[in-house]
Amino acid sequence: xxxxxxxxxxxxxxxxxxxxxxxxxxxxxxxxxxxxxxxxxxxxxxxxxxxxxxxxxxxxxxxxxxxxxxxxxxxxxxxxxxxxxxxxxxxxxxxxxxxxxxxxxxxxxxxx
Amino acid sequence: xxxxxxxxxxxxxxxxxxxxxxxxxxxxxxxxxxxxxxxxxxxxxxxxxxxxxxxxxxxxxxxxxxxxxxxxxxxxxxxxxxxxxxxxxxxxxxxxxxxxxxxxxxxxxxxxxxxx
Numbered sequence: 001x002x003x004x005x006x007x008x009x010x011x012x013x014x015x016x017x018x019x020x021x022x023x024x025x026x027x028x029x030x031x032x033x034x035x036x037x038x039x040x041x042x043x044x045x046x047x048x049x050x051x052x053x054x055x056x057x058x059x060x061x062x063x064x065x066x067x068x069x070x071x072x073x074x075x076x077x078x079x080x081x082x083x084x085x086x087x088x089x090x091x092x093x094x095x096x097x098x099x100x101x102x103x104x105x106x107x108x109x110x111x112x
Numbered sequence: 113x114x115x116x117x118x119x120x121x122x123x124x125x126x127x128x129x130x131x132x133x134x135x136x137x138x139x140x141x142x143x144x145x146x147x148x149x150x151x152x153x154x155x156x157x158x159x160x161x162x163x164x165x166x167x168x169x170x171x172x173x174x175x176x177x178x179x180x181x182x183x184x185x186x187x188x189x190x191x192x193x194x195x196x197x198x199x200x201x202x203x204x205x206x207x208x209x210x211x212x213x214x215x216x217x218x219x220x221x222x223x224x225x226x227x228x
Contacts, residue, residue, distance in 0.1 A: 033215055045215030090155055098206045098216055103155035
């Protein structure tokens with residue numbers, strides 16, 4: 001069974017631009033969660049989608065948004081990029097909860 | 113709100129020696145507890161989880177952890193480490209039913225360094 005895939009793996013953007021990251025969950029998984037990992041703040045929960053509905057959102061500004069498609073694939077978008085948005089963005093999929101989440105390899109975003 | 117404290121940011125251990133990585137959590141409600149491992153340039157891999165029942169939980173790669181409700185701790189142990197165990201280890205907590213909507217709250221991580 002294929003694991004969680006994230007594209008692209010690496011991305012360099014300029015401050016003020018916007019970016020879209022993609023996550024394809026494990027087949028059959030309907031829940032996708034996104035996390036931001038930085039050296040200073042560690043791993044922080046961004047949001048979770050289940051069956052195309054956002055069920056919860058972490059403490060991030062409105063510049064961070066996401067969506068989920070009917071095939072459970074998810075995208076997250078960051079608008080008006082700031083230097084502090086440089087991070088590893090991880091997505092995790094599960095059947096519907098956190099008890100068995102599988103993480104992808106992440107997308108490393110660098111904002112210059 | 114819940115929080116997780118990993119007491120050591122870095123733990124050096126000699127190969128084949130035992131190791132304990134410490135994790136304390138704070139929550140006013142019942143929790144689910146997890147340990148994840150992250151190898152360089154990779155995502156997170158679940159080592160083990162405590163949901164309910166026996167307080168001693170066994171995971172992959174010879175790791176185990178013990179849930180102690182009175183001390184609000186969930187320390188990770190391995191009796192004999194290998195060079196390949198060098199990685200970052202994260203303790204995480206989820207409150208409620210584990211339905212996933214709340215996400216996981218992670219500790220800052222412990223870098224396990226195995227010395228030959």
